[in-house]
Amino acid sequence: xxxxxxxxxxxxxxxxxxxxxxxxxxxxxxxxxxxxxxxxxxxxxxxxxxxxxxxxxxxxxxxxxxxxxxxxxxxxxxxxxxxxxxxxxxxxxxxxxxxxxxxxxxxxxxxxxxxxxxxxxxxxxxxxxxxxxxxxxxxxxxxxxxxxxxxxxxxxxxxxxxxxxxxxxxxxxxxxxxxxxxxxxxxxxxxxxxxxxxxxxxxxxxxxxxxxxxxxxxxxxxxxxxxxxxxxxxxxxxxxxxxxxxxxxxxxxxxxxxxxxxxxxxxxxxxxxxxxxxxxxxxxxxxxxxxxxxxxxxxxxxxxxxxxxxxxxxxxxxxxxxxxxxxxxxxxxxxxxxxxxxxxxxxxxxxxxxxxxxxxxxxxxxxxxxxxxxxxxxxxxxxxxxxxxxxxxxxxxxxxxxxxxxxxxxxxxxxxxxxxxxxxxxxxxxxxxxxxxxxxxxxxxxxxxxxxxxxx
Amino acid sequence: xxxxxxxxxxxxxxxxxxxxxxxxxxxxxxxxxxxxxxxxxxxxxxxxxxxxxxxxxxxxxxxxxxxxxxxxxxxxxxxxxxxxxxxxxxxxxxxxxxxxxxxxxxxxxxxxxxxxxxxxxxxxxxxxxxxxxxxxxxxxxxxxxxxxxxxxxxxxxxxxxxxxxxxxxxxxxxxxxxxxxxxxxxxxxxxxxxxxxxxxxxxxxxxxxxxxxxxxxxxxxxxxxxxxxxxxxxxxxxxxxxx
Numbered sequence: 001x002x003x004x005x006x007x008x009x010x011x012x013x014x015x016x017x018x019x020x021x022x023x024x025x026x027x028x029x030x031x032x033x034x035x036x037x038x039x040x041x042x043x044x045x046x047x048x049x050x051x052x053x054x055x056x057x058x059x060x061x062x063x064x065x066x067x068x069x070x071x072x073x074x075x076x077x078x079x080x081x082x083x084x085x086x087x088x089x090x091x092x093x094x095x096x097x098x099x100x101x102x103x104x105x106x107x108x109x110x111x112x113x114x115x116x117x118x119x120x121x122x123x124x125x126x127x128x129x130x131x132x133x134x135x136x137x138x139x140x141x142x143x144x145x146x147x148x149x150x151x152x153x154x155x156x157x158x159x160x161x162x163x164x165x166x167x168x169x170x171x172x173x174x175x176x177x178x179x180x181x182x183x184x185x186x187x188x189x190x191x192x193x194x195x196x197x198x199x200x201x202x203x204x205x206x207x208x209x210x211x212x213x214x215x216x217x218x219x220x221x222x223x224x225x226x227x228x229x230x231x232x233x234x235x236x237x238x239x240x241x242x243x244x245x246x247x248x249x250x251x252x253x254x255x256x257x258x259x260x261x262x263x264x265x266x267x268x269x270x271x272x273x274x275x276x277x278x279x280x281x282x283x284x285x286x287x288x289x290x291x292x293x294x295x296x297x298x299x300x301x302x303x304x305x306x307x308x309x310x311x312x313x314x315x316x317x318x319x320x321x322x323x324x325x326x327x328x329x330x331x332x333x334x335x336x337x338x339x340x341x342x343x344x345x346x347x348x349x350x351x352x353x354x355x356x357x358x359x360x361x362x363x364x365x366x367x368x369x370x371x372x373x374x375x376x377x378x379x380x381x382x383x384x385x386x387x388x389x390x391x392x393x394x395x396x397x398x399x400x401x402x403x404x405x406x407x408x409x410x411x412x413x414x415x416x417x418x419x420x421x422x423x424x425x426x427x428x429x430x431x432x433x434x435x436x437x438x439x440x441x442x443x444x445x446x447x448x449x450x451x452x453x454x455x456x
Numbered sequence: 457x458x459x460x461x462x463x464x465x466x467x468x469x470x471x472x473x474x475x476x477x478x479x480x481x482x483x484x485x486x487x488x489x490x491x492x493x494x495x496x497x498x499x500x501x502x503x504x505x506x507x508x509x510x511x512x513x514x515x516x517x518x519x520x521x522x523x524x525x526x527x528x529x530x531x532x533x534x535x536x537x538x539x540x541x542x543x544x545x546x547x548x549x550x551x552x553x554x555x556x557x558x559x560x561x562x563x564x565x566x567x568x569x570x571x572x573x574x575x576x577x578x579x580x581x582x583x584x585x586x587x588x589x590x591x592x593x594x595x596x597x598x599x600x601x602x603x604x605x606x607x608x609x610x611x612x613x614x615x616x617x618x619x620x621x622x623x624x625x626x627x628x629x630x631x632x633x634x635x636x637x638x639x640x641x642x643x644x645x646x647x648x649x650x651x652x653x654x655x656x657x658x659x660x661x662x663x664x665x666x667x668x669x670x671x672x673x674x675x676x677x678x679x680x681x682x683x684x685x686x687x688x689x690x691x692x693x694x695x696x697x698x699x
Binding site: 044156157160161162163165166186188189200201202203206207209211215216217222225226228229232233234235236 | 486487490491494511512515516518530531532535536538550551554555557569570573574576589592593595596611612614615631633634689690691
């Protein structure tokens with residue numbers, strides 16, 4: 001690859017740094033240098049969206065052991081491999097029955113345009129899965145186009161409305177996000193338009209602070225009572241999810257179960273966000289891969305694995321990721337960033353406009369600025385009108401179908417007639433780190449690093 | 457303690473007509489009470505006896521009914537109240553009338569912490585004292601407290617009015633947005649970006665109306681008004697030590 005430098009003022013341009021024989025510091029690489037220079041120039045930390053960018057042990061570090069002699073595969077295009085999942089049948093009288101275990105994670109109207117929210121609803125509904133609200137409440141467009149809509153109950157309680165609560169197909173109590181466990185949020189004033197401000201009861205154009213903790217309860221004992229209240233208000237019809245940012249998933253999952261959750265949602269550090277401090281995104285929380293076995297262990301020890309369902313999110317991109325998460329014990333997955341890309345986020349056709357914003361297609365993450373050329377993470381009417389919710393919804397539906405079919409393909413190769421029949425025994429790890437985190441053997445060995453010591 | 461066992465289907469044994477219905481929680485369950493008031497029609501009234509500090513009493517009311525609770529209530533009494541009235545003739549636990557949308561809730565005794573948290577509208581009257589974080593993240597509710605309130609009250613309060621006839625604890629109105637606070641007694645300390653503001657004629661009139669609605673005879677001129685200095689509405693690095 002040719003790397004072109006930025007020449008100093010008055011200096012002759014250098015076309016190719018590699019010709020100079022320079023060696024980049026692993027500690028102070030160009031991205032780090034740029035971060036320091038930006039901090040020195042502005043005096044504020046960098047805020048952005050789109051989740052962690054650093055490489056951490058992930059699903060890529062796992063491989064499936066397809067069937068050969070000792071296992072018996074299913075015919076790829078002949079034999080049935082079911083994909084449906086029931087979520088929330090522990091106490092609720094109206095659990096969700098989804099046709100695919102790939103759901104859409106919570107993303108707010110405000111962070112996203114109304115057209116983007118509508119497109120998410122359209123795409124999810126077309127394939128029989130659910131989408132989720134976010135900070136800012138439920139929009140009519142979203143409810144109208146979402147066959148299964150999960151209503152997030154967030155610390156900020158922006159847009160919280162008991163009428164909407166009763167319209168929801170499930171309620172997700174949000175305790176944290178994978179991108180920022182323990183952190184609140186900041187939606188900058190340029191995205192607080194009249195409609196967003198009205199839904200959040202805020203003055204137009206001010207910076208909105210999202211709380212990091214719920215205002216009327218603190219620990220798990222309180223949460224149990226809070227869940228009781230939500231059940232009473234919805235007459236025990238609506239499933240209650242509890243979403244945690246992956247940091248201590250063993251303990252948090254156990255406490256969510258104890259508190260009465262029907263479904264536990266664990267969001268790993270690769271999970272996206274609309275906007276928070278980069279240093280937070282990259283340094284708080286644990287990888288999705290490391291979080292799943294801990295959460296599953298908690299469910300198994302409590303005797304509720306598959307009874308209290310587990311949804312895993314944070315960096316799901318392919319059907320292989322879906323299958324691996326389910327093999328490790330998840331009942332379903334949720335996608336956020338990947339869903340936005342499917343809608344048209346970071347589309348190369350807007351390359352010139354990304355460049356004008358100091359970014360590039362594939363790199364744009366300044367969602368807080370509200371100037372998204374793709375019309376997705378913006379409240380600008382002109383920009384948001386670029387996204388056709390029908391077309392974008394169709395793209396999302398296509399992508400969800402591909403994820404589902406890819407996962408089915410792998411499951412059949414492992415001899416499974418349902419995605420839920422995938423199991424850790426179907427997996428091996430490529431690295432010692434991944435083997436230890438996922439608690440599956442290093443490929444070609446029977447060695448699970450830390451086995452017998454990694455539990456709680 | 458909330459039971460996590462799925463409730464049996466409840467069919468009210470005696471659907472109330474226009475008259476008063478009584479639910480005795482020594483006999484009936486909270487589930488039965490809430491299902492009955494969710495099935496209720498406008499104009500009906502209910503009396504709840506032997507509440508025994510149970511949680512989630514009379515939550516999610518969405519009809520113009522009147523509920524009187526004779527005794528102490530636990531957490532989240534009258535939570536997400538939307539219409540009608542709830543009177544608690546006793547004390548209330550954490551999260552009284554949390555996220556109230558409209559209507560009114562009246563407690564004759566004291567309320568624990570986070571009273572009327574995130575309330576969007578309606579009127580919450582507490583004749584006694586309220587604990588910490590009263591009116592936290594309030595979004596349009598009116599709150600009148602006859603006694604004192606605890607620390608961090610009206611934290612991140614966005615809209616509505618908080619009237620305190622006694623004293624206020626530390627960090628009152630921290631990070632307040634457009635809510636207005638009136639305190640008759642002393643304020644231990646003001647939170648970030650909360651300042652005392654002039655009490656003009658329109659505020660005296662507003663205060664008189666709120667006090668009257670709460671059935672109080674305090675003199676509005678004895679109160680001080682507090683609100684946002686609006687210095688922290690936009691993040692600025694020079695304000696970083698204020699948070």
